[in-house]
Amino acid sequence: MSVHLAYLVAGWLFLVGAYGIVVSRDLVHAVVCLSVAQSSSYVLLLSVGYRRGATSPVFADIPPGSPVVDPVVQALVFTDVVVSATITALLLALAIQAEKRSGSANPGRVSGLRG
Amino acid sequence: MSTRTRLVVFAVGALVLAVAYVAAADLLPGFGATSHPYGSRAVNAAVNHRTPNSISSVSFDQRGFDTLGEEFILVLSVVGTMLLLREAPGEEEEDAGSGDDTGDDGAGGQGRPPGASPPDAVRLAGYLMLPLTCLVGGYLVAHGHLSPGGGFQGGVALATGVHLLYLAGDYQALDRFRTLPPFEVAEAVGAGGFVAVGAAALLVGAAFLSNVLPKGTWLALVSAGTVPVLNVAAGVAVVSGLMVLLGEFLEQTLVVREEEGSP
Amino acid sequence: MTLLVDLVLVLVGAVGTAVVLQREATAQALVLAEFGLAFTVLALVLQAPDVALSLFLVGSTVVPLLVLVAVSKRQESNQQEAQK
Numbered sequence: 001m002s003v004h005l006a007y008l009v010a011g012w013l014f015l016v017g018a019y020g021i022v023v024s025r026d027l028v029h030a031v032v033c034l035s036v037a038q039s040s041s042y043v044l045l046l047s048v049g050y051r052r053g054a055t056s057p058v059f060a061d062i063p064p065g066s067p068v069v070d071p072v073v074q075a076l077v078f079t080d081v082v083v084s085a086t087i088t089a090l091l092l093a094l095a096i097q098a099e100k101r102s103g104s105a106n107p108g109r110v111s112g113l114r115g
Numbered sequence: 116m117s118t119r120t121r122l123v124v125f126a127v128g129a130l131v132l133a134v135a136y137v138a139a140a141d142l143l144p145g146f147g148a149t150s151h152p153y154g155s156r157a158v159n160a161a162v163n164h165r166t167p168n169s170i171s172s173v174s175f176d177q178r179g180f181d182t183l184g185e186e187f188i189l190v191l192s193v194v195g196t197m198l199l200l201r202e203a204p205g206e207e208e209e210d211a212g213s214g215d216d217t218g219d220d221g222a223g224g225q226g227r228p229p230g231a232s233p234p235d236a237v238r239l240a241g242y243l244m245l246p247l248t249c250l251v252g253g254y255l256v257a258h259g260h261l262s263p264g265g266g267f268q269g270g271v272a273l274a275t276g277v278h279l280l281y282l283a284g285d286y287q288a289l290d291r292f293r294t295l296p297p298f299e300v301a302e303a304v305g306a307g308g309f310v311a312v313g314a315a316a317l318l319v320g321a322a323f324l325s326n327v328l329p330k331g332t333w334l335a336l337v338s339a340g341t342v343p344v345l346n347v348a349a350g351v352a353v354v355s356g357l358m359v360l361l362g363e364f365l366e367q368t369l370v371v372r373e374e375e376g377s378p
Numbered sequence: 379m380t381l382l383v384d385l386v387l388v389l390v391g392a393v394g395t396a397v398v399l400q401r402e403a404t405a406q407a408l409v410l411a412e413f414g415l416a417f418t419v420l421a422l423v424l425q426a427p428d429v430a431l432s433l434f435l436v437g438s439t440v441v442p443l444l445v446l447v448a449v450s451k452r453q454e455s456n457q458q459e460a461q462k
Contacts, residue, residue: 004145004146006146007140007143007146011136011137011140015129015132015133018125018129019125019129022121022122022125023118023121023122048143048144049151049154050146050147051147051148051149051151051154052147052148052149056263057154057158057169058169058170058262059162059167059168059169060167060168060262060334064162067149068154068158069151069154070151070154071154071157071158071161071169071172071173072154072157072173072178074170075170075171075173075178078170078265078268079181079182079185079267080185082268082270082271082353083185083188083189083192086188086192086193086356086357086360087188087192089196089360089364090192090196093195093199093200093363094199096200096367097199
């Protein structure tokens with residue numbers, strides 16, 4: 001059984017991000033750990049698409065027909081990166097408001113948002 | 116639950132996940148494998164549609180519906196952030212740059228102690244890089260179908276480039292440029308434009324979002340059919356969305372203050 | 379070539395761990411920018427220029443800026459609370 005380092009790094013990043021959320025004492029720190037966990041999926045997707053000895057799938061300077069890596073997974077990843085940045089912004093706004101209302105940044109002390 | 120219990124539950128879950136993941140990853144195609152059936156077909160389809168950047172072809176031409184969904188997620192999260200960061204009762208908005216302190220918080224509406232401005236080197240660099248960054252952002256959007264880039268990347272570059280004004284210490288100029296309502300409208304126009312281009316394909320009898328414009332010649336600026344048009348629409352939506360987002364955040368920290376004596 | 383890919387993968391894993399272990403939010407924003415840079419290098423090595431572009435623009439610029447703004451907002455509310 002041989003699992004390549006790339007897949008292992010993806011799994012490790014996910015677990016590390018999840019661990020960060022679990023032990024976090026600060027809402028903003030938890031949101032950043034969530035984005036680390038999210039990037040593990042990008043590592044996995046990019047690794048699945050990689051082809052040894054091939055180049056990037058843009059034919060501006062190479063003739064069509066040369067070996068290239070998989071463009072489908074890259075298309076999935078690059079829109080997701082920008083969109084997840086805005087979702088992180090939404091979560092940070094939520095964290096700001098939660099801290100304002102409950103007076104504390106500790107996730108354990110923030111109970112339901114009122115009004 | 117206490118931290119200790121939480122850690123124990125997490126450890127058990129992580130162990131199970133790790134074992135299952137390694138077992139599953141063993142079945143994945145090996146790293147760097149030469150056989151990518153979906154990828155080869157996607158590249159062939161991109162070349163047939165005369166789009167050198169096959170990643171743009173996949174995201175705007177072959178799987179355009181997914182990109183439409185992602186763009187709507189972007190618009191929705193910007194709307195959500197605007198909703199969350201609006202002024203609540205009990206807060207007031209201080210006139211940015213008017214300089215009068217409503218309390219003794221000493222920040223003067225600029226986010227830094229009064230009288231301190233960034234070093235001249237930073238300001239010069241900011242002013243110099245501003246047109247360059249905007250030009251590069253525009254280039255990325257326009258040439259998305261020819262070289263790496265596209266609406267999303269170019270939009271982000273443009274939005275962050277404009278905020279170099281903030282870095283150069285000129286918050287008033289940024290505030291004047293960045294009146295939010297036109298950008299909110301522009302965001303809707305961008306997202307709606309994407310749908311409109313897709314619906315226009317229906318008028319010709321093809322499927323929604325299919326590539327019905329003439330494909331042109333290889334590597335010309337106007338080629339690859341609807342891909343550059345969709346790039347521009349997505350770029351407009353992303354620029355406006357990010358300007359609104361960053362604007363809301365910066366306003367929150369620099370301008371919105373709590374009224375004295377409110378709970 | 380394979381050695382380069384492996385090295386960059388290990389780098390990404392290490393910086394990711396560093397982001398999580400950094401508890402203080404302001405410093406974490408900077409480590410997050412580092413993570414964006416490492417990830418951009420990984421995307422380049424895996425032959426993905428579009429992805430590298432968006433990762434760099436977003437992960438090293440926009441997200442740390444938002445985190446720093448969120449943190450400064452909190453520090454300011456704490457200051458106001460202390461002055462009341």
